[in-house]
Amino acid sequence: MFIRLNPVSWQLIILIGILVYCVVPVSAAEITLSPDQVAKGDTITIGIKNLSDTSTFTLLIESSFRVTPGQDFSFRTTDFYIPISLNNGELSAYTENTQKTTLRAKKGSTEISVGKKSDANGIFTISETQDIPSGKYDYISIDGTTSSDKDTIVAKLQMSGKKNGPDTSKISFVVTGIENGVIYITALVDSSPVLVKRVTVGSGLAAPAPDSSENVFYSVDRKVSLKTSNQDHAELISVQKNDIPSTWIQINKSYMALPETQTFQPGTTLSFTVPKLTGTDYAYFIGYYDGSRWSPLPSWANGNTIISATINKAGTYGLMAYKPESTVYPAQTPTSNHAPVSVQKTPKIASIAQFSPSATKTPVGIIPVCAALIAAVFLAGLFRKRD
Numbered sequence: 001m002f003i004r005l006n007p008v009s010w011q012l013i014i015l016i017g018i019l020v021y022c023v024v025p026v027s028a029a030e031i032t033l034s035p036d037q038v039a040k041g042d043t044i045t046i047g048i049k050n051l052s053d054t055s056t057f058t059l060l061i062e063s064s065f066r067v068t069p070g071q072d073f074s075f076r077t078t079d080f081y082i083p084i085s086l087n088n089g090e091l092s093a094y095t096e097n098t099q100k101t102t103l104r105a106k107k108g109s110t111e112i113s114v115g116k117k118s119d120a121n122g123i124f125t126i127s128e129t130q131d132i133p134s135g136k137y138d139y140i141s142i143d144g145t146t147s148s149d150k151d152t153i154v155a156k157l158q159m160s161g162k163k164n165g166p167d168t169s170k171i172s173f174v175v176t177g178i179e180n181g182v183i184y185i186t187a188l189v190d191s192s193p194v195l196v197k198r199v200t201v202g203s204g205l206a207a208p209a210p211d212s213s214e215n216v217f218y219s220v221d222r223k224v225s226l227k228t229s230n231q232d233h234a235e236l237i238s239v240q241k242n243d244i245p246s247t248w249i250q251i252n253k254s255y256m257a258l259p260e261t262q263t264f265q266p267g268t269t270l271s272f273t274v275p276k277l278t279g280t281d282y283a284y285f286i287g288y289y290d291g292s293r294w295s296p297l298p299s300w301a302n303g304n305t306i307i308s309a310t311i312n313k314a315g316t317y318g319l320m321a322y323k324p325e326s327t328v329y330p331a332q333t334p335t336s337n338h339a340p341v342s343v344q345k346t347p348k349i350a351s352i353a354q355f356s357p358s359a360t361k362t363p364v365g366i367i368p369v370c371a372a373l374i375a376a377v378f379l380a381g382l383f384r385k386r387d
Helices: 007-023 366-383
Strands: 032-033 043-049 057-067 072-082 086-098 098-107 109-115 124-129 135-146 152-164 171-176 180-189 192-201 213-217 223-230 234-239 248-259 262-274 281-289 294-297 298-304 306-313 316-320
Touching: 032 180, 032 192, 043 180, 057 072, 057 234, 072 152, 086 098, 086 135, 086 234, 098 124, 109 124, 180 234, 192 248, 213 234, 223 234, 223 248, 248 262, 248 281, 281 298, 281 306, 294 306, 294 316, 306 316
Parallel strands: none
Antiparallel strands: 032 043, 043 171, 057 152, 057 180, 072 135, 072 171, 086 124, 086 152, 098 109, 098 135, 180 192, 213 223, 223 262, 234 248, 248 316, 262 306, 281 294, 281 316, 298 306
């Protein structure tokens, strides 16, 4: 039996088909890594697929390795090949347990070397805003001198920017300067994690004895910290997030908090350093982005420069404030063991306990709607009498 549809029905089906085709998303970017265990002198390869030129790409390479206290160290990647360029980018380096550190890179006849002494806590951090060109680098390294009372170095190298180049490619580099240790490689596309992987170098690092001691992890720029118990590793990576509520002000960058698992231990504390701002008396809080909207978290002040909140899962967080013209209620006690912060103290804490964002309705997907319309047109044609 043949079903005869009138011309209008066919036109509707074709139009709806075009709409469905136009809204179907392109294939998501895929980032892979191999191998997951190497020896000194081996090559690590990062595979990239479906990474469009409209994407913001972030790559973080972190290493932890044993050193001799008070001696020189080097975390070096040689023959570093990156087939894509990162425009309007940023290159950052960070070390823990050092007296001084230098970031070095060499590409052909061009060589950079930027270094300084570490702070009183043995922390070094530096960021250079620049385009990161594609091609082969002779090396990118983080060199320095270990603190006299430390035998383990944490070194981080982060690069990010607007991707330009082939959608499918491979980044590769040779691991040198490390006999035994671990390398954590994290890749973000448009501020979403697509690769989080640990690579063992040599025999790795001896697992720490299980205890309830707290570990503190820092972002590369050291503006954000994460204090947690029984967590061997976590990352804090700066990201770009928009759609900030109209009554909020974003004080600095947003940061992706990534534990090795998707959840943090109870009582994990996320802290932001408040930048030196003049002219406005802000009411601060930490905001959380759940993938569709921002929500405020109960927050408190640690002294005059730190705003903290308790978190329990991976996600994007940012230091926020209400706009001065917005209504800010008197501060109340946050849901924590910390003392309340009065509005007279600096910095002030926004009264987020009274903030109740309205629930947003989940929109009906266009593809199911289109499918229903096609079915309706088909049935209409089925029951239409033949001319």
